[in-house]
Amino acid sequence: MADKMKVEKAKGKLGILLPGMGAVATTIIAGVHAVNKGIAEPIGALTQMGRMRIGKRTTNNQPLIKDVVPLHPLKDVVFGGWDVYEDNVYEAATKAGVLEADLLKKLKPALEKIVPMKAVFDKEYVKRLDGKHIKKGKTKMELAEKLMKDIADFKKANNCDRLVMVWCGSTEIFMKETEVHKTLANFEKGLKENSYDIPPSMIYTYAALKMGIPYANGAPNLSCDVPAMVELAKLTGTPIAGKDFKTGQTLMKTIIAPGLRARALGIDGWFSTNILGNRDGAVLDDPDNFKTKEVSKLSVLEESLEPELFPALYGDLYHKVRINYYPPRGDNKESWDNIDIRGWLNYPMQIKINFLCRDSILAAPVALDLALFLDLAKRSGMSGIQEWLSFYLKSPQAPKGLHPIHDIFKQLNKLENTLRYMVGEELITYLGQDYEV
Numbered sequence: 470m471a472d473k474m475k476v477e478k479a480k481g482k483l484g485i486l487l488p489g490m491g492a493v494a495t496t497i498i499a500g501v502h503a504v505n506k507g508i509a510e511p512i513g514a515l516t517q518m519g520r521m522r523i524g525k526r527t528t529n530n531q532p533l534i535k536d537v538v539p540l541h542p543l544k545d546v547v548f549g550g551w552d553v554y555e556d557n558v559y560e561a562a563t564k565a566g567v568l569e570a571d572l573l574k575k576l577k578p579a580l581e582k583i584v585p586m587k588a589v590f591d592k593e594y595v596k597r598l599d600g601k602h603i604k605k606g607k608t609k610m611e612l613a614e615k616l617m618k619d620i621a622d623f624k625k626a627n628n629c630d631r632l633v634m635v636w637c638g639s640t641e642i643f644m645k646e647t648e649v650h651k652t653l654a655n656f657e658k659g660l661k662e663n664s665y666d667i668p669p670s671m672i673y674t675y676a677a678l679k680m681g682i683p684y685a686n687g688a689p690n691l692s693c694d695v696p697a698m699v700e701l702a703k704l705t706g707t708p709i710a711g712k713d714f715k716t717g718q719t720l721m722k723t724i725i726a727p728g729l730r731a732r733a734l735g736i737d738g739w740f741s742t743n744i745l746g747n748r749d750g751a752v753l754d755d756p757d758n759f760k761t762k763e764v765s766k767l768s769v770l771e772e773s774l775e776p777e778l779f780p781a782l783y784g785d786l787y788h789k790v791r792i793n794y795y796p797p798r799g800d801n802k803e804s805w806d807n808i809d810i811r812g813w814l815n816y817p818m819q820i821k822i823n824f825l826c827r828d829s830i831l832a833a834p835v836a837l838d839l840a841l842f843l844d845l846a847k848r849s850g851m852s853g854i855q856e857w858l859s860f861y862l863k864s865p866q867a868p869k870g871l872h873p874i875h876d877i878f879k880q881l882n883k884l885e886n887t888l889r890y891m892v893g894e895e896l897i898t899y900l901g902q903d904y905e906v
């Protein structure tokens with residue numbers, strides 16, 4: 470056995486805080502209640518159903534991941550959150566239309582008890598929403614302090630041992646890193662002076678990190694992906710992971726593009742379009758908000774294929790991504806991908822993918838895994854950017870100067886090896902002899 474990290478036990482209750490209690494958040498909450506009642510399976514969650522190899526190949530030992538590392542048990546998880554609308558989780562889940570009414574009715578007593586706290590919100594950053602369930606404060610610092618009070622009250626009222634936060638709020642307008650994001654001192658000054666460069670999502674991030682609460686960002690907003698927040702995370706010993714849940718079309722991209730690159734096949738063009746009819750689709754119908762998503766979706770191919778290293782294969786790659794708001798589809802997104810590839814002697818070929826997915830059904834287990842793994846990271850004394858959680862993210866946050874890794878199989882390898890390392894199991898490199906001779 471290799472050296473072991475000291476991982477604290479997962480005792481008591483874990484509170485999962487979700488800013489934004491819309492389609493994804495209510496699907497996680499209802500899902501966990503359904504699983505705990507024994508009426509549904511947590512499909513898609515590695516923390517619940519995934520296995521990984523331990524030891525030599527010859528021993529064929531592939532236990533459940535949750536039996537290898539001490540994850541917090543689902544039965545001891547409680548949920549809380551914030552939204553700009555007052556609907557309780559039962560009402561919000563019903564409106565989101567992801568889960569069937571029959572299932573939700575069975576969970577109604579538990580779901581209607583979960584009521585969102587007043588949000589920190591500013592329409593300037595999400596124009597298509599107009600909820601009124603909003604906190605007031607003279608400065609952004611005052612709003613951050615109100616969030617911290619909410620968090621402390623929630624922890625006490627629910628008797629939680631620990632908390633994690635996963636941003637499930639709407640995608641805000643596109644923003645670039647500026648001076649205010651460069652250091653924690655600048656950021657705190659910006660909070661006091663109401664800097665425009667600090668959107669609501671960053672106020673939640675600040676509140677969580679200041680209190681040492683692990684934070685993941687499910688949307689493409691900058692949020693924890695700026696130096697000031699990385700500095701704060703290090704200072705308070707807090708793990709972070711961003712950004713943008715990797716679910717439908719992008720999940721497919723990070724499965725297929727590394728495969729084509731592995732076989733040195735060329736790609737001339739990749740056209741991706743989507744129709745989507747939920748509230749997220751309505752928000753993304755605004756060009757400023759779509760831009761944030763577009764940048765996140767586009768980065769995947771460039772960074773996976775590295776055209777600068779393979780000019781003959783990917784130098785002329787044309788990549789286009791479109792999202793069209795189409796209400797009749799609700800949360801059941803449909804995506805089409807046309808991939809123009811090239812093989813031996815430049816002969817062209819095409820791949821077509823038509824993915825009829827369910828956005829929140831794919832996102833909920835991703836958000837749950839992020840919450841449980843971040844809690845594990847915190848208990849293991851890890852802080853700052855958790856690159857091993859890139860597996861779940863469209864635009865994985867990487868340390869300054871490093872390219873993020875998008876290849877889902879490399880990401881999985883890193884995730885599994887991190888878990889092995891935590892508990893002192895041999896790392897699997899697929900290099901040396903992994904069998905007894």
Ligand SMILES: NC(=O)c1ccc[n+]([C@@H]2O[C@H](COP(=O)([O-])OP(=O)(O)OC[C@H]3O[C@@H](n4cnc5c(N)ncnc54)[C@H](O)[C@@H]3O)[C@@H](O)[C@H]2O)c1
Pocket residue numbers: 488489490491492493494551552553554565588589590591595598600636637638639640641669670687688689713714715716717747748749752828829831832
């Ligand atoms: N579903 C997926 O597959 C997927 C994949 C990647 C990323 N995402 C991102 O996850 C986020 C949630 O997606 P969704 O489908 O649940 O969207 P949704 O519109 O159903 O839910 C978002 C909720 O956030 C609330 N909100 C917005 N700003 C807020 C604020 N400042 N404070 C508190 N609440 C706020 C909205 O009122 C809404 O209820 C979006 O940003 C989306 O882009 C989703």
